[in-house]
Amino acid sequence: MPGEAPYLAVADVLRARILAGEWGVGERLPSRARLAEEYGVGRNVVQRAVDRLIIDGHLEGRAGSGTYVRSPRERLRLVRSRHRERPAGFPLRPGTRERGRADAWDAHSQVRVSAPAEIAGRLDISPGDLCVTTHYEFLAAGQPVQLSASWEPMALTDGTPIVLPEQGPLAGKGVVERMRSIGVVVETVVEVPRPARATHAQANLLGIGAGDLVLLIERTIYDTRGRPVETADMVIPDRHREVVYEFGVDLP
Incomplete structure (x- = not known):
């Protein structure tokens, strides 16, 4: 991944995969550890990327369960x-x-x-x-x-x-x-x-x-x-x- 703001690069890749339908609405994402290994970054980088996608409305965190693809909301x-x-x-x-x-x-x-x-x-x-x-x-x-x-x-x-x-x-x-x-x-x-x-x-x-x-x-x-x-x-x-x-x- 690029050295500058790597969490943004990870967020971009995850966003593209979500929009492409790789994970459907309500489906749980892989664990932070698995994503960190896949992208060759630290877990903290993955966490920041996931936090960004939660803020942007693509994901939602569920306490004790994981992170899930969020249902799109009509604006x-x-x-x-x-x-x-x-x-x-x-x-x-x-x-x-x-x-x-x-x-x-x-x-x-x-x-x-x-x-x-x-x-x-x-x-x-x-x-x-x-x-x-x-x-x-x-x-x-x-x-x-x-x-x-x-x-x-x-x-x-x-x-x-x-x-x-x-x-x-x-x-x-x-x-x-x-x-x-x-x-x-x-x-x-x-x-x-x-x-x-x-x-x-x-x-x-x-x-x-x-x-x-x-x-x-x-x-x-x-x-x-x-x-x-x-x-x-x-x-x-x-x-x-x-x-x-x-x-x-x-x-x-």
Whole structure:
């Protein structure tokens, strides 16, 4: 095997053998010792290669039993669109059809939480300023498909009926409608997507492996004055979802 990053070379060979059907879904791979002997590498190299294929979704480890070929999972599309509401009968563009959309969510809010420095910077407030933070777990057919951690400055909503996003007269109506009810008009939404690896806590909630690929979307919502009114970190498992951004064109 090549001397540089040999575990990646072993992972490539094993992946090719799996995709070629040498081992079927649910079939156990040979032992680490046998693979190490076959490829002329140490067992630690094979272990790292197997770990890589587990992260990539090709294999799964079963405690006390071994490593098995994992059943492929369908990746459903999640459409991020500037069109929040569509006229009746207005379809998505061909190729952007969305299935498995979140149909329920669990949420837990905390009030008077001091803003960490990073969140304060995104909200254009001072570190330590009080916020409402809400943690969401979005579900599709009862299965977790997305996490979100939202922050809103309490200076904006304190003393109003909308201070808690999921309680009160506008519970669950979303940031735009809630803010409009207190005279704040949302104008701009900025999203910054970047790849990341799932933490242990995120993996437990999403039913994936720690270290699995996720898409982290940093979203900040601004009003007509350019003031940030909410910022959130959304976590979407790459194994289950592909994210599609759809934009309309402003006609002259």
